[in-house]
Amino acid sequence: MRVADNLEQIQQNINRACLKVNRNPEEIKVIAVTKYVTTERAAEALEAGVTNLGENRDEGLLTKWEVLKDKPVWHFIGTLQTRKVKNIIDKVEYIHSLDRISLAEEINKRAGNKIKCLVQVNVSKEESKHGLRSNEVIDFVKNLEPYENIIVAGLMTMAPYTDDESTLRSCFRKLRDLRNQVKELQLDYAPCEELSMGMSNDYIMAIEEGATMVRIGTALVGEDG
Numbered sequence: 001m002r003v004a005d006n007l008e009q010i011q012q013n014i015n016r017a018c019l020k021v022n023r024n025p026e027e028i029k030v031i032a033v034t035k036y037v038t039t040e041r042a043a044e045a046l047e048a049g050v051t052n053l054g055e056n057r058d059e060g061l062l063t064k065w066e067v068l069k070d071k072p073v074w075h076f077i078g079t080l081q082t083r084k085v086k087n088i089i090d091k092v093e094y095i096h097s098l099d100r101i102s103l104a105e106e107i108n109k110r111a112g113n114k115i116k117c118l119v120q121v122n123v124s125k126e127e128s129k130h131g132l133r134s135n136e137v138i139d140f141v142k143n144l145e146p147y148e149n150i151i152v153a154g155l156m157t158m159a160p161y162t163d164d165e166s167t168l169r170s171c172f173r174k175l176r177d178l179r180n181q182v183k184e185l186q187l188d189y190a191p192c193e194e195l196s197m198g199m200s201n202d203y204i205m206a207i208e209e210g211a212t213m214v215r216i217g218t219a220l221v222g223e224d225g
């Protein structure tokens with residue numbers, strides 16, 4: 001499938017979901033997750049009109065960055081090892097996986113300017129998932145104050161791997177409630193407008209529940225090539 005055709009289909013789904021819950025489709029950023037595909041395929045996505053690319057490993061990001069440079073807005077969406085921060089920090093606009101103070105410290109130290117971070121939350125409490133527990137988020141955000149290069153742009157979660165609609169929706173709603181709680185703190189460094197949630201199999205529901213960033217790999221660029 002051409003990326004352009006997939007994108008058109010996804011955009012229609014987004015428009016329909018927005019209409020249903022009375023949201024403006026322009027609030028939603030589609031991040032093309034290119035971790036499974038080649039640089040050529042990522043370039044095709046840009047041609048098709050995608051402006052945001054997401055990678056979950058530093059190697060993948062660097063390989064594609066060498067070719068595509070600053071054409072897309074880059075998002076780092078995967079678990080980030082502290083020692084790898086220096087490899088990606090001057091290339092990405094958003095880091096979706098801030099989940100510990102030691103990582104905040106390293107980002108703050110290496111960043112040449114303010115960097116937009118999303119705090120990753122393990123809403124579903126699955127052992128295998130990274131991220132803070134919901135009840136740790138508020139204190140964590142408060143503790144980020146000393147790190148002047150960190151902006152808390154929003155929250156991010158990976159929903160559990162299930163088709164069960166009520167489980168998914170409850171996960172998305174919990175993240176939205178938490179985002180609202182952080183926003184209400186009215187901290188200068190934590191505008192917390194963004195909700196990064198929803199992937200190929202659940203982005204429509206995520207949008208109905210308030211997502212502002214959806215991270216779509218398989219359904220947009222495919223998973224092999």
Ligand SMILES: *Cc1c(COP(=O)(O)O)cnc(C)c1O
Binds near residue numbers: 056078
């Ligand atoms: C791979 C990945 C995605 C995209 O997954 P798809 O199911 O292929 O859309 C989204 N978010 C993260 C953090 C990922 O690692």
